[in-house]
Amino acid sequence: MSRTADLLLGAVARLRAAGVADPVRDARLLLAHALGIGADRLTLHLADPVPTAAQALFQAAVTARAARQPLSQITGKRLFWGRNFAVTADVLDPRPETETLIAAALKQPFATALDLGTGSGAILLTVLAERPQARGLGVDLSPAALGVAQRNAQALGLADRAEFRHSDWFAAIPERFDLILSNPPYIGAGEIPSLSPEVRDWEPRAALVPEGDDGSGLAAYRKIIGAAPDHLSFGGALMVEIGASQGRAVGALMAQAGLHHIQVLPDMDGRDRVVRATRPGPASV
Numbered sequence: 001m002s003r004t005a006d007l008l009l010g011a012v013a014r015l016r017a018a019g020v021a022d023p024v025r026d027a028r029l030l031l032a033h034a035l036g037i038g039a040d041r042l043t044l045h046l047a048d049p050v051p052t053a054a055q056a057l058f059q060a061a062v063t064a065r066a067a068r069q070p071l072s073q074i075t076g077k078r079l080f081w082g083r084n085f086a087v088t089a090d091v092l093d094p095r096p097e098t099e100t101l102i103a104a105a106l107k108q109p110f111a112t113a114l115d116l117g118t119g120s121g122a123i124l125l126t127v128l129a130e131r132p133q134a135r136g137l138g139v140d141l142s143p144a145a146l147g148v149a150q151r152n153a154q155a156l157g158l159a160d161r162a163e164f165r166h167s168d169w170f171a172a173i174p175e176r177f178d179l180i181l182s183n184p185p186y187i188g189a190g191e192i193p194s195l196s197p198e199v200r201d202w203e204p205r206a207a208l209v210p211e212g213d214d215g216s217g218l219a220a221y222r223k224i225i226g227a228a229p230d231h232l233s234f235g236g237a238l239m240v241e242i243g244a245s246q247g248r249a250v251g252a253l254m255a256q257a258g259l260h261h262i263q264v265l266p267d268m269d270g271r272d273r274v275v276r277a278t279r280p281g282p283a284s285v
Ligand SMILES: C[S@@+](CC[C@H](N)C(=O)[O-])C[C@H]1O[C@@H](n2cnc3c(N)ncnc32)[C@H](O)[C@@H]1O
Pocket: 091, 092, 093, 094, 095, 098, 116, 117, 118, 119, 120, 121, 122, 123, 139, 140, 141, 142, 145, 167, 168, 169, 183, 184, 185, 186, 206, 207, 208, 211
């Protein structure tokens, strides 16, 4: 039976040779996953032999990671705003940048929220978990993604306040909401070859590139923003995640749609990440 330390050394070498950005961190996380322990406990077990079943699981995980499968898809989970979300190859791996959208949403009062392109459900379920009186709807074009989101709702104890529905953006949504959130696909098709293999080869293309893309990555914003005023309560807010160069164009689409108080908000790295606006109240229409 091999020892933990030897297995780790071998895995780090394989992952480094495969071009993985942080081979030491990933080897540790994968071994902790295979052993069913927290990564912070691994150091305590460095001299221990690793059971055969855990070794096999670890080697399969390292092979997948060396093929540049995202770590979250291999371990099946991702921590987002302090909660674990199940992640599969059918959904976008929730990104730390998307926490900027959550921070903006939680500054807004709301009783009802809509998440367009919900994927794993990370956005909708996080804002509902943080606002125990609120209810919400998450929609996606991908039935498989909706299954993952539903599982996450159940695991987080939110299934009674979160509904999931198959819809092409607003097509199956007659309701209005106090808050509409979306992290839509916003990458231009031409940018795909320059993405990391983890994203380019493993994440669902429909989560990356909007349908009808003209190279700008703006196609989904056009559809979402154009129809948003018909689905917002008076004074309700629309907030979307954007790529760093899209703030001006997305803000212009919101102005064209008659929304007010348009703001572009930066992420923790200082890059434009969220555009928000509100539907004016009846007096100002
Ligand atoms: C960038 S991912 C965001 C996933 C998740 N909200 C997150 O932030 O981690 C975009 C999502 O939009 C969905 N999507 C793409 N086109 C759509 C459409 N026309 N109608 C509804 N959802 C769509 C994709 O399936 C994908 O789940």
